[in-house]
Amino acid sequence: MTRAFAAVLAISMAIVWTGGCQEEQTSSDVKQSRIIAAENGDLNRQLQQETKKRDDEIKNLKAQLQTETNEIKNLKTQLQTEISKRDDEIKGIVGQCQTEMNQRDAVIQLTRKQLGECAQTRIDKLQEEADKQCKDSISAMNDWNSELKDEVDRLKAELAKAKGEEKK
Numbered sequence: 001m002t003r004a005f006a007a008v009l010a011i012s013m014a015i016v017w018t019g020g021c022q023e024e025q026t027s028s029d030v031k032q033s034r035i036i037a038a039e040n041g042d043l044n045r046q047l048q049q050e051t052k053k054r055d056d057e058i059k060n061l062k063a064q065l066q067t068e069t070n071e072i073k074n075l076k077t078q079l080q081t082e083i084s085k086r087d088d089e090i091k092g093i094v095g096q097c098q099t100e101m102n103q104r105d106a107v108i109q110l111t112r113k114q115l116g117e118c119a120q121t122r123i124d125k126l127q128e129e130a131d132k133q134c135k136d137s138i139s140a141m142n143d144w145n146s147e148l149k150d151e152v153d154r155l156k157a158e159l160a161k162a163k164g165e166e167k168k
Contacts, residue, residue, distance in 0.1 A: 012036045012043075 015036060
């Protein structure tokens with residue numbers, strides 16, 4: 001719009017200068033000058049109106065920008081506060097989880113120890129039972145072995161007696 005006004009102004013000035021150089025047409029030049037002056041006055045009024053509209057629009061846009069900037073600052077502050085709260089909550093949760101993990105690790109270690117003791121006790125009992133069964137088995141075998149020896153001795157004696165009677 002400013003370019004259009006500048007172009008019209010330049011053209012009108014060129015017409016005025018061109019018309020002023022011609023001395024023969026002074027009466028028509030005066031008329032043209034009046035017309036151009038009237039046009040220039042109209043164009044100046046239009047330019048002033050457009051300039052005022054633009055200035056008002058710039059003021060409105062600046063006010064709108066300031067309002068939006070303030071809103072953004074407020075939102076940023078709110079978000080930073082919210083982030084800080086969330087960070088504190090997360091730190092609390094992490095601390096709580098760490099405490100629970102430490103407690104669970106302690107329980108696991110205690111359970112492992114108890115399982116180890118229980119397994120050792122069970123192994124010891126099984127070993128005792130196995131030893132007892134072995135002793136009982138060995139004792140039974142010794143008793144049976146003694147019985148078999150006695151039986152062998154008795155059979156040898158009978159055999160010797162039978163052989164002695166056969167020789168007679």
